[in-house]
Amino acid sequence: MPHARHVESIRTTLPDAVHALLNHLLVSVVLLCVGVPAAVAADSRELLLAIYSVPKEAYENRLIPTFKQQWKQRTGQEIRIRSSYGASGAQARAIIGGFDADVTALSVEGDVDQIVKAGLITHDWRKAADRGNVSASVVAFGVRKGNPKSIKTWDDLTKPGVEVLYPNPKTSGGAMWDIIAMYGAGLKLADAKQGAPEAQAAGLIKRIQKNVKVMDKSGRESVTTFERGVGDVIVTYENELLPRITSGRPIELVLPAETILIENPAALIDRHVDKHQTRDVAEAFIAFLHSEDAQRAFAEYEFRTVSTARAATSTSKSFSQPAHLFTIADLGGWEKISSLLFSPQGVWTRAVEEVARGK
Amino acid sequence: MTGHTLTRLALRSATVGYVLCLIVLPLAGIGWQSFADGWGRFIDDILQPQAQAALVLTLQAALITTCVNAVFGTLSAWVLVRFDFPGRAFLNALVDLPFAIPTLVAGIMIAAVYGATSPLGAWLQRGGIEVLYNVPGIVLAMLFVTMPFTIRALQPVLMELEQDQEEAAYTLGATPWQAFWRVTVPSILPGLLTGVFLTFVRALGEFGSVVIVAGNIPLKTQVAAVYVYGEIESYNPQGATSVSVVVLLFCFLALMLLERLIRPPGERLPAFLIGKPVPS
Numbered sequence: 250m251p252h253a254r255h256v257e258s259i260r261t262t263l264p265d266a267v268h269a270l271l272n273h274l275l276v277s278v279v280l281l282c283v284g285v286p287a288a289v290a291a292d293s294r295e296l297l298l299a300i301y302s303v304p305k306e307a308y309e310n311r312l313i314p315t316f317k318q319q320w321k322q323r324t325g326q327e328i329r330i331r332s333s334y335g336a337s338g339a340q341a342r343a344i345i346g347g348f349d350a351d352v353t354a355l356s357v358e359g360d361v362d363q364i365v366k367a368g369l370i371t372h373d374w375r376k377a378a379d380r381g382n383v384s385a386s387v388v389a390f391g392v393r394k395g396n397p398k399s400i401k402t403w404d405d406l407t408k409p410g411v412e413v414l415y416p417n418p419k420t421s422g423g424a425m426w427d428i429i430a431m432y433g434a435g436l437k438l439a440d441a442k443q444g445a446p447e448a449q450a451a452g453l454i455k456r457i458q459k460n461v462k463v464m465d466k467s468g469r470e471s472v473t474t475f476e477r478g479v480g481d482v483i484v485t486y487e488n489e490l491l492p493r494i495t496s497g498r499p500i501e502l503v504l505p506a507e508t509i510l511i512e513n514p515a516a517l518i519d520r521h522v523d524k525h526q527t528r529d530v531a532e533a534f535i536a537f538l539h540s541e542d543a544q545r546a547f548a549e550y551e552f553r554t555v556s557t558a559r560a561a562t563s564t565s566k567s568f569s570q571p572a573h574l575f576t577i578a579d580l581g582g583w584e585k586i587s588s589l590l591f592s593p594q595g596v597w598t599r600a601v602e603e604v605a606r607g608k
Numbered sequence: 609m610t611g612h613t614l615t616r617l618a619l620r621s622a623t624v625g626y627v628l629c630l631i632v633l634p635l636a637g638i639g640w641q642s643f644a645d646g647w648g649r650f651i652d653d654i655l656q657p658q659a660q661a662a663l664v665l666t667l668q669a670a671l672i673t674t675c676v677n678a679v680f681g682t683l684s685a686w687v688l689v690r691f692d693f694p695g696r697a698f699l700n701a702l703v704d705l706p707f708a709i710p711t712l713v714a715g716i717m718i719a720a721v722y723g724a725t726s727p728l729g730a731w732l733q734r735g736g737i738e739v740l741y742n743v744p745g746i747v748l749a750m751l752f753v754t755m756p757f758t759i760r761a762l763q764p765v766l767m768e769l770e771q772d773q774e775e776a777a778y779t780l781g782a783t784p785w786q787a788f789w790r791v792t793v794p795s796i797l798p799g800l801l802t803g804v805f806l807t808f809v810r811a812l813g814e815f816g817s818v819v820i821v822a823g824n825i826p827l828k829t830q831v832a833a834v835y836v837y838g839e840i841e842s843y844n845p846q847g848a849t850s851v852s853v854v855v856l857l858f859c860f861l862a863l864m865l866l867e868r869l870i871r872p873p874g875e876r877l878p879a880f881l882i883g884k885p886v887p888s
């Protein structure tokens with residue numbers, strides 16, 4: 250019976266086909282796990298970066314091409330660098346959630362620490378030069394052309410009729426820096442006769458918050474809102490404002506006498522570099538970010554250099570120096586200050602609640 | 609016979625599986641996550657002043673939106689069905705636009721019209737009316753994105769409602785008011801309720817357009833969806849989930865109520881809604 254034979258033959262060949270398919274799969278999986286990294290290590294290498302959105306142009310146009318070139322000169326290897334840009338916190342969360350970047354450069358230390366907490370960064374990244382920071386800026390004011398409301402000091406932000414913009418610190422690392430700057434400035438401005446400096450700093454935050462008109466999700470968005478004509482003054486990174494001023498937008502930069510040095514960290518992610526066998530490249534890239542070449546590139550994009558000593562010698566750019574510049578370390582470190590200000594009972598959280606209740 | 613049963617079974621399990629995968633599974637996930645640390649944590653999360661204020665504001669704005677769209681949606685549907693005028697087809701096509709464009713774009717559109725740099729925005733500001741970055745802006749955004757619901761739910765019902773039914777009521781001695789309340793309203797009520805409730809639940813969850821036009825200041829102009837986003841961004845997924853569950857609960861209750869009011873299909877609505885049945 251030919252019909253039955255035909256069925257029979259299908260029965261015997263089917264398992265064979267499945268078997269063959271499984272073998273193929275197995276081979277390809279093994280190749281993927283072992284073969285590919287080994288092959289890559291031989292001649293062409295790859296590095297995956299997760300970077301916050303603000304310095305995108307500096308990385309894409311200057312830093313990455315220069316590093317590629319230097320690496321080629323030193324080792325003869327071609328290197329392929331893929332990079333992703335996004336909000337600092339979102340990048341940190343993506344990495345924790347499985348995005349296997351080799352190196353990350355973020356806006357705030359707190360985001361790097363979240364990756365440490367997830368067990369993906371196992372080395373002490375603050376041990377690196379400049380405590381692990383690769384770029385810097387300061388918190389500054391952007392005002393309308395001609396500074397019609399003559400805003401010069403933090404106190405001017407509290408005047409009636411002055412509308413202030415800064416983003417929400419829950420979603421923006423930049424806003425955290427802005428509010429930390431307010432707090433630090435409040436401490437510096439505190440009058441010894443009027444009680445505890447901490448209370449006076451909290452008072453400054455509250456009085457500024459009273460004038461806040463819009464709280465956007467990110468620093469970029471906040472500048473866009475300001476350019477749309479909302480508000481009299483925007484509190485943001487100096488490096489967000491300078492390129493816009495250079496390109497002729499009707500904005501002026503005002504540097505308050507008391508402000509904070511914003512420092513942005515970068516670190517390699519141990520788990521991922523070990524998995525990809527890219528530790529040497531990742532280490533070289535971090536070292537490169539601290540180098541003079543990289544710092545000069547950052548300066549071209551209006552970032553300040555991380556080390557003030559180096560800034561004097563290696564960059565042609567001169568930024569005006571605020572009279573009373575302080576750092577996060579002066580205030581007791583990121584962890585302490587961020588929980589002091591932004592926890593559910595924090596200074597900023599309470600200020601917002603009190604302003605809303607009209608106290 | 610068996611083939612028919614099999615097909616039916618397959619179709620039914622496909623439907624169940626589809627709903628299960630797309631809706632029940634994520635719902636179970638978020639529910640499980642929000643109560644992972646117990647009820648105490650959940651209560652704490654939703655009693656946070658900022659969370660509470662965001663939920664209250666969202667409910668208020670959604671309720672206002674629902675009322676406005678119920679009235680103007682009904683009116684618009686009525687006009688679009690019953691009257692013929694030049695440009696009707698075009699107007700009718702425009703109604704679906706809020707569904708088609710990304711809500712973020714809707715927000716930008718509203719900001720462009722009512723912003724301080726636009727003539728209208730400047731004029732309103734001189735008059736002391738703050739639309740943008742205030743509650744009216746939030747309602748406006750919600751109105752925009754939910755506009756089609758009532759209109760589109762009512763249009764087919766109104767088209768099916770034959771005018772002769774109303775005319776029959778007149779010949780039986782009904783006043784126009786009686787004809788409207790006793791004949792027209794009962795027929796369109798299921799459609800109207802569907803539109804209204806969908807408007808409400810859609811407004812509750814709106815994020816994209818509201819985040820642009822609201823000032824997003826905690827306790828003042830921050831809606832629940834924006835609060836949830838902030839909590840996720842500041843490494844508090846727990847707090848975000850708890851507030852999300854409350855919003856979901858509101859939606860769920862609203863939809864259950866809707867289901868009760870308009871079901872079973874074809875049957876008359878509960879007596880309290882339409883008053884006494886039409887005497888036969």
